[in-house]
Amino acid sequence: MNKPIAYDMLVIGSGPAGQKAAVEAARSGASVALIEKTRKLGGACVQRGTIPSKTLRENALRVRNMRMNAQLSNFKLAEDTELATLITRLNNVLNAHDEYMRKQLERTKVNLIHGRARFLSPQDVEVESVRGEKQTYSSGHILIATGSHPRKPPDIPVDHEHLFDSDSILSMMYLPKSLTVLGGGVIASEYASIFQALGVSVTMIDKYPHPLGFLDNDLTQTFLNDFTQMGGTWKGNTKVTRCYWNGMDAVITECDNGTEVRSEKLLCAAGRVANVKELEIGNAGLELNDRGLIDVDDQLETQVRGIYAAGDVIGPPSLASASMEQGRRAACNSLEITSGLVHSVIPAGIYSIPELSSVGISETHAREKFGDVFVGIARFDEIARGQISGALNGMLKIVCDTDGKTILGIMIVGEGATELIHIGQMALINNSPVDIFVETVFNFPTLAEAYRAAALEIIHQRKSKASRIKAGF
Ligand SMILES: Cc1cc2nc3c(=O)[nH]c(=O)nc-3n(C[C@H](O)[C@H](O)[C@H](O)COP(=O)(O)OP(=O)(O)OC[C@H]3O[C@@H](n4cnc5c(N)ncnc54)[C@H](O)[C@@H]3O)c2cc1C
Ligand SMILES: NC(=O)c1ccc[n+]([C@@H]2O[C@H](COP(=O)([O-])OP(=O)(O)OC[C@H]3O[C@@H](n4cnc5c(N)ncnc54)[C@H](O)[C@@H]3O)[C@@H](O)[C@H]2O)c1
DSSP: OOOOEEOSEEEEOOSHHHHHHHHHHHHTTOOEEEEESSSSSSHIIIIISHHHHHHHHHHHHHHHHHHHOTTTOOOOOOTTOBHHHHTHHHHHHHHHHHHHHHHHHHHTTOEEEESEEEESSSSEEEEEOTTOOEEEEEOSOEEEOOOEEEOOOTTSOOOSSSEEETTTGGGOSBOOSEEEEEOOSHHHHHHHHHHHHTTOEEEEEOSSSSSSTTSOHHHHHHHHHHHHHTTOEEEOSOOEEEEEEOSSSOEEEEETTSOEEEESEEEEOOOEEESOGGGTGGGGTOOOOTTSOOOOOTTSBOSSTTEEEOGGGGOTTOOHHHHHHHHHHHHHHHHTOOOOOOOSOOOEEEOSSSOEEEEEOOHHHHHHHHSSOEEEEEEGGGSHHHHHHTOTTOEEEEEEOTTSOBEEEEEEESTTHHHHHHHHHHHHHTTOBTTHHHHSOOOSSOTTHHHHHHHHHHHHHHHHHHHHHHTTO
């Protein structure tokens, strides 16, 4: 082992978790090294996930809106549209992000080390550069923030030419005429609806009956209705038995019910796996749990003292938003910096078309847990802004406890859902009664008015329940 270079803190991985951790630690005056194996910073979030997919989505929305405005234009994307033309702004977005992150690291004096990290011991990490040079770094405070990569089911021969995963899907040269999407999770639903909105004929296949099974039924149903209305096909309760490129013109997907789907390309979105193999965590005395993830306690410390983990390597919710906060908190906990209170109420935002978002618990879950809960629904077509913008199929649902006051959850489907949800999140966090949405004046016309409409419905239900009880019914 070469002579180790010591730091107060070592952070492995420059995704949302690692980046925020390194900056937070350095701001407290600690000497920090951030180790990243790829040339670009930002991890899956910036390079292959969140930002690229949302950039394509913006153009898909434009295309869809132009098609919907048939009276104004008879819009159709040209055949063989190059995918690159639909994400022209992506390079600008990525370069701007990369520059911002590099400047922030420079400003906070975080030492950026490019190379692949592996543990030699609980305090020593060896980094191998692309040129094969090796250097050891040591610290009593180490954060593992190495993220995750797409799971490759053994029977799905992803070749990145005909069969893609979420890391490679945007490297397709042309927009295909048809696409099979394996999976009904978040990545599958986002990409399936984005490509369908762009005019690609998409078939989604999953063993579960509905996509996005963790969401409220009304949200899932609206997603499915919109997807099929755009021309997409959903094949639920279906297992894939074989999948291959036929060597000529199609990817063939054979299903357990005897059906076969032919498509020009295929996207496999069958979950993600933690990036831990290269780390050789056994040398640090760490082992993976049975889901292949690193276990942490409520301080984000692993079973080995001084080694923390944050982001996708520790598992759900596996979101960029949560990873950033976990990274910051892990750095603070490790260096014994007071980090303040952070609320555990985390919203989910799914950037499918239509957009879906929820915070708290779903109606089904609330009914199972609390029984006769109150539910208020406001449809965007009943709201002035919904009529004006044409966002007619949106909906906002508030679920309240059996007292008709305590908010348990909020679910929104429709454009702006991922922004609108934060109003409800604030009310939920502050334990505000549902009445706050009626007692507060919002801008008009806005979709936020849906909060008021849904809350009014609950207040009416509450009053009629009280009258029924008073009358002895
Ligand atoms: C298609 C897609 C869309 C998504 N959309 C959203 C969204 O809209 N909203 C949202 O909140 N989340 C979204 N996510 C999830 C989000 O991207 C992840 O939760 C987040 O990136 C996890 O952050 P992380 O810091 O844990 O890891 P990552 O972002 O995966 O970063 C880990 C970094 O560690 C580096 N690394 C790995 N091993 C080593 C090693 N041995 N040595 C050195 N470096 C190493 C990697 O190169 C990488 O840069 C999306 C994900 C995908 C795939
Ligand atoms: N907007 C967002 O917040 C956002 C966007 C994208 C991804 N993410 C994160 O990324 C993570 C991974 O997402 P994901 O969608 O890949 O995983 P997932 O685990 O959510 O969904 C995987 C789906 O694939 C199905 N599946 C597995 N093997 C299959 C097979 N052989 N054939 C057909 N279907 C199969 C499963 O039944 C499951 O429904 C999620 O945890 C999510 O939090 C978040």
